[in-house]
Amino acid sequence: MTPPLYKPPLFAIAPMMDWTDRHCRFFHRQMTRHSLLYTEMVVADAVIHGNRDRLLGLSPEEHPVALQLGGSDPAKLARAASIAAEWGYDEINLNVGCPSDRVQSGTFGACLMRTPDLVADCVAAMKAEVSVPVTVKCRIGVDDQDPEVALDEIADKVIAAGADALWVHARKAWLQGLSPKENRDIPPLDYDRVHRLKRRLPNRFIGINGGIADLDQTAQHLKVMDGVMMGRAAYHVPGLLVDVDSRVYGSGEPTPSWGELIDRMADYCAAHIATGGRLTHVTRHMVGLFHGMQGARRFRQILSTEATRPGAGPEVLHAAFAEIRLGQDRDAA
Structure with a gap:
């Protein structure tokens, strides 16, 4: 049996645009039974009005799998979350970290770091519609925000609104001056800031993301954090996933040759x-x-x-x- 969602320790494979489609998720699932998988970000309007089979289709083998939503309208996000839950997703995650031009033009993603009250409203609206976990993935701040203030504020408000978990990409996002690709590499990583958040909130699930390259680094973070979310390393070197279940979950189940x-x-x-x-x-x-x-x-x-x-x-x-x-x-x- 797959362990319950958000029972530490948890290993997740990050949502990655153009990469974590249903075929990628099926492939990753063959190597790790227990990791939490994520879809690419899907905009709430697309879920409501678009081709749901193309956007939301998944294989039974993928579970546990979370849908990441993009948007900033609480009513639309609540409707999209409800639809996703009906399709069988195990979690709904709100994107508060993507810095692409696409999300900036729609005033969501990392832009939402500037409006924590709105993020809280979005979380509360989704929680009112679904019984599956509702989570948030954010940055430590954007542009000239002070991460000491910005991260605490977003964390406290989404948790008060009912968020079941907070995943933090341990970098700022620069909405002006850096491309989405540069935003994944140039802003310095600040793992200590995320560790401090976890120590301040010992009874809340806080996971860390950003630049984590292997399972040795994963093990170090799990000494402090509840969960680790790995992105590009899991995609580019997927063979490392065959050791996740044994090293993170202590599973003795055999992995396929x-x-x-x-x-x-x-x-x-x-x-x-x-x-x-x-x-x-x-x-x-x-x-x-x-x-x-x-x-x-x-x-x-x-x-x-x-x-x-x-x-x-x-x-x-x-x-x-x-x-x-x-x-x-x-x-x-």
Whole structure:
């Protein structure tokens, strides 16, 4: 059984635009049974008015999985949260951290760091509509805000409004002068600020995100924090996920061998292709799987070229895997 949401320790894979779609989440789930997975951010208006199967579709195997919403209208967010809960999502998360031009034009995402009362209203409206956890993901501040003041204010207000957890990306966001990509790297990380927040709120779930590269760093943060959310490292080096359940959750359940994993993904690809999809929709998320292993470069080359060709099928994935020379730590059987 999957442990209850928000029972520390918790490991989550961050919501990442253009990356954490349903195929990526299915792939990640094959390597970790217990981690909390997140969708890409979906704007509340799109959930209400758009193609819900495309925007909200998920596989039963993905659970536990959270939907991240973007928006700043409490009524619209409440409606979108209700729809998402009906689709089976285990959590609704409000984006208060994305600094892209798209969210700035809509006055949500990181812009909401400036309006903590509005964020609290959004949380309260969603909580009134759904029984699943409602959470917030924020930055430590934006632009010239003092993180000592801004982070405490947003945390206190969303918790008072009923938020079940707060995830904090341990960087400021600069809404003027830095691109979204630069905002992921240039503002300095301030893990200590997030640790101080957790120490101030010992009985509230506070998780940390931002620049966490491996499970050793994860273990260090979990000495202080309730949860760790990993983003780009989990995506670019997904093979590290095979050790999450044992190292974070103490699980003794076996993880699939590399060969079993490839077989499962090949079957998934075949089913996706049979419904009109393309192989590359799935395999684009897998190119970093064997990072650091002999043959990994050739594996990436095959998936980056052959998998994109019209008519490519699961045999391409098997051909790419045949290039991997496995070490002694994991069996290909």
